Amino acid sequence: MSVLQIDLGDRSYLIVIKSGYLQEIGKDLQEKKIGNRYGVVADDHVAAIYGNEFMAMLRSAGIAAELLTFPRGEASKSLQTIGELAGRLARLGFDRKDALIGFGGGVTGDLTGFLASAYMRGIPFVQVPTTLLAQVDSSVGGKTGVDIPEGKNLVGAFYQPQGVYIDIALLKTLPQEELLGGLAEVIKYGVIQDPDFFKFLCDNRRRILQLDEEVIAKTVYTCCRIKADVVSRDEREGGIRRILNYGHTVGHAVEGASDYTIIHGLAVAIGMAAAAKLAMLAGYLKPEAAKKIIDLLVAYGMPVDIPKNLDRDRMKKYLLTDKKTVGGKVHYVLPTEIGKTCIVADLDEKLVEQVLG
Numbered sequence: 001m002s003v004l005q006i007d008l009g010d011r012s013y014l015i016v017i018k019s020g021y022l023q024e025i026g027k028d029l030q031e032k033k034i035g036n037r038y039g040v041v042a043d044d045h046v047a048a049i050y051g052n053e054f055m056a057m058l059r060s061a062g063i064a065a066e067l068l069t070f071p072r073g074e075a076s077k078s079l080q081t082i083g084e085l086a087g088r089l090a091r092l093g094f095d096r097k098d099a100l101i102g103f104g105g106g107v108t109g110d111l112t113g114f115l116a117s118a119y120m121r122g123i124p125f126v127q128v129p130t131t132l133l134a135q136v137d138s139s140v141g142g143k144t145g146v147d148i149p150e151g152k153n154l155v156g157a158f159y160q161p162q163g164v165y166i167d168i169a170l171l172k173t174l175p176q177e178e179l180l181g182g183l184a185e186v187i188k189y190g191v192i193q194d195p196d197f198f199k200f201l202c203d204n205r206r207r208i209l210q211l212d213e214e215v216i217a218k219t220v221y222t223c224c225r226i227k228a229d230v231v232s233r234d235e236r237e238g239g240i241r242r243i244l245n246y247g248h249t250v251g252h253a254v255e256g257a258s259d260y261t262i263i264h265g266l267a268v269a270i271g272m273a274a275a276a277k278l279a280m281l282a283g284y285l286k287p288e289a290a291k292k293i294i295d296l297l298v299a300y301g302m303p304v305d306i307p308k309n310l311d312r313d314r315m316k317k318y319l320l321t322d323k324k325t326v327g328g329k330v331h332y333v334l335p336t337e338i339g340k341t342c343i344v345a346d347l348d349e350k351l352v353e354q355v356l357g
Helices: 021-032 044-060 079-091 106-121 132-138 168-173 176-192 195-203 205-209 213-233 240-245 248-257 264-281 287-299 312-320 349-356
Strands: 002-006 013-017 038-043 065-070 099-104 125-129 143-148 151-158 163-166 332-337 340-344
Touching: 002 213, 013 021, 013 213, 021 044, 021 125, 021 163, 021 168, 038 044, 038 106, 044 065, 044 099, 065 079, 079 106, 079 143, 099 106, 106 125, 106 132, 106 143, 106 151, 125 132, 132 168, 132 176, 132 213, 151 248, 163 213, 168 213, 176 195, 176 205, 176 213, 176 240, 176 264, 176 287, 176 332, 176 340, 195 205, 195 213, 195 287, 205 213, 213 240, 240 332, 240 340, 248 264, 248 312, 248 332, 264 287, 264 332, 264 349, 287 332, 312 349
Parallel strands: 013 163, 038 065, 038 099, 099 125, 125 163
Antiparallel strands: 002 013, 143 151, 332 340
16 A cells, blocks of 8 residues: 655645555545545446445445436536536535545546535545546546536636545556546656656556556556645646646647547647647757657557647637636646656747647
8 A cells, every 4th residue: 555645734635545445445434534424426437337336335334425426428527517416415415514525537536526615615525536547647636627618627626635545456447548548647747757757657568558556556656646746836736736737738629629529638648749749849849859758658559649620720719718828828838858847838829830730
């Protein structure tokens, strides 16, 4: 078992990483007394696979809980879903002494966190991420939110969980596409912060893709360690935390323009390749370093080119409504070498158009 702490004063919490940990979560929740009872928020897919097992585990630990499900997919990450879930909590009589459990992938975690921040003006919640993307990225750091037609994650809040419980054994049931989507976020950490980790990902590709427990445990731990350090220094993305958005500016535009048919992680892979090309064209990154980044994405089987069928004008509109746009200027996170980045807000539009294609 590995344990990390997000150091945020009175909002600090632990990230626990262990294979087979799902059966032990109830005992920990009982000891910590986070809520009198729990609303377990899960999409219908996760609920069908793990719902009965998870609820039985909670009951065996003496925990009162209700399962609240919603349709799987990015389309459910909306204010409408928040309203429906809040209504069900109210009808069940949930109050300020109760808590939520986000049990699932990134969509579930974002929904649960935002719901927790808003219901009764704030109730506690914990994260139990079931996908690689959620385990290494979205469950950690307190970013919550939903999409609106104008853009992704434009309505939300910074609201920290009381704990993150990661069971890497759950990754064995992931579809290949979801695994690759999570690995895109994994590669991101090597590019922005840790060249040794980037090399580790190059050297251990086969074992990672085969979900070798030893290397997956190290992979998840390293990503969480990097994010814990960044979030502890910059909770609300006023400075260094912005580096975590590497690949997300163009990535979110790709997602939106595809009507979310391209999943988040694979859109981020495309966005990371685009950012590497932008950095090279703008003179921030040497061509050989850009090639290393793109080659690693390709080696893992991820897309790196923006699909030709996506409307470029629509993508540009998403870029301008991105959360990282300030005063009409799009802020790009660009690598300057493997392990280092810079934030650039004055890129030549001709370079952007050249990369968008």
